[in-house]
Amino acid sequence: MRIVYEDNHLIAVDKRVGDLVQGDQTGDIPLSEQLKAYLKKKYNKQGNVFLGVIHRLDRPVSGIVLFARTSKALVRMNRQFLERKPVKKYWAIVKNAPPKDHDMLTHYLMRNAKQNKSYAYDKPKGDAKKAVLEYTLVGVSDNFYLLEIQLYTGRHHQIRCQLAKIGCPIRGDLKYGFDRSNKDGGIDLVAGELRFLHPVKKEEIVLTADLPDEPLWNHFKQQLS
Numbered sequence: 630m631r632i633v634y635e636d637n638h639l640i641a642v643d644k645r646v647g648d649l650v651q652g653d654q655t656g657d658i659p660l661s662e663q664l665k666a667y668l669k670k671k672y673n674k675q676g677n678v679f680l681g682v683i684h685r686l687d688r689p690v691s692g693i694v695l696f697a698r699t700s701k702a703l704v705r706m707n708r709q710f711l712e713r714k715p716v717k718k719y720w721a722i723v724k725n726a727p728p729k730d731h732d733m734l735t736h737y738l739m740r741n742a743k744q745n746k747s748y749a750y751d752k753p754k755g756d757a758k759k760a761v762l763e764y765t766l767v768g769v770s771d772n773f774y775l776l777e778i779q780l781y782t783g784r785h786h787q788i789r790c791q792l793a794k795i796g797c798p799i800r801g802d803l804k805y806g807f808d809r810s811n812k813d814g815g816i817d818l819v820a821g822e823l824r825f826l827h828p829v830k831k832e833e834i835v836l837t838a839d840l841p842d843e844p845l846w847n848h849f850k851q852q853l854s
Contacts, residue, residue, distance in 0.1 A: 630660060632667075633693065635837050638702040638829050640664060640680075641695045643838045646815030650685045650694055660823060664696060684710055687786065689801070690852075692719070692820025692838040697828075705828035710783070715825035718777040719788060720767075722817035723797035724807060726774055730766040735759065735795060740785045746804055747786045749794040760784040762791055769850040773800060775849040788818060817846070 630648060633650070634641040642660060644650070649659040665678040681703030683695050697703035711713055736749040737757035750757055761781040768775030774797070778788055792798065793805035799818050801811035813819070823836045840846050 630663065631839070633838070634695075634834065637693060638697065638699055638827070639664055639706075639834075640668070640698055641693060641823070641836050644686055644691055644694045646689055646691045646813050646841075649688055651682050652815045659694065660694065663706050664786075665675050668677040668698070679726050681706075683707065684783065690818045691815065691841065692819060692835045694820070695823060695825075695836070702828045706825070709750075709769055709825060709828070713781060713783075715823060717780040717783075717820065718822040718824075719780060720819045720840065720849075721778060721788060721792060721823045722849070723792055724773065724799045724800060725797050727764065727766060727776065727797050728795060730800075731764070733761065733763045734795065735761050738784045738787060738790055740753075747784065747790040749790050758782075758784055759790060760787050762788060764792075768849040770845060770848050773845060775852065789816070817841075853854045 630645060631643040632640065633643050644660060649657050651661050652659045661680055661682055664719045665680050670676045680698065681697035683697055683706045686692060697706055719764055727791055736751065737753050738747045738749055738760045739754065739757040740747045757783065764776045766774060767777045788800055789799055789805045791800055798806035799816045801807055801816040803810055819838055821838050825834055826836050
């Protein structure tokens with residue numbers, strides 16, 4: 630993990646593919662525990678270290694994850710995320726050209742916990758939750774397309790599910806219809822930028838992730854720059 634921001638109130642990392650944000654049934658050591666150990670050692674803290682999980686990224690996704698170092702920061706950041714004030718920008722490499730170069734997608738997502746998968750519907754259905762994102766086509770290669778995505782709601786597997794719904798499964802994402810996995814077990818979705826108001830200093834913070842150092846990503850980086 631690469632720490633991209635740290636002060637008395639917050640700490641943020643550029644998560645790698647495969648890293649777990651918060652503990653689950655696998656028993657693997659999550660980033661939250663790794664960061665607690667890092668803070669305990671760095672500041673020579675006695676007893677337990679407080680660390681609040683503000684938001685999560687799926688295990689096969691890389692990019693920016695933000696944690697709170699105080700309960701006050703956690704409460705204030707939770708409120709910001711609940712009110713959808715932070716700006717979350719993602720990049721995804723997809724298999725097929727999207728129907729439009731730019732569009733706002735609205736679907737209703739229903740989560741199947743047993744399958745750990747969400748299903749998208751065009752109209753409200755049962756307890757399905759409204760999911761909204763905006764995408765722009767920003768890069769093209771021989772076989773793939775790069776989309777820049779702004780997320781307006783935070784639903785389970787939202788980007789993966791909504792893009793699959795429009796016929797654009799993310800490269801490596803077997804669960805949502807891509808035909809083969811990536812070598813590292815991840816998918817080509819990066820939480821590339823997070824913009825928010827600092828909970829104490831009240832100034833805008835912009836955190837940026839590194840895009841993967843891999844031939845296809847390197848091709849698209851040239852188109853982004």
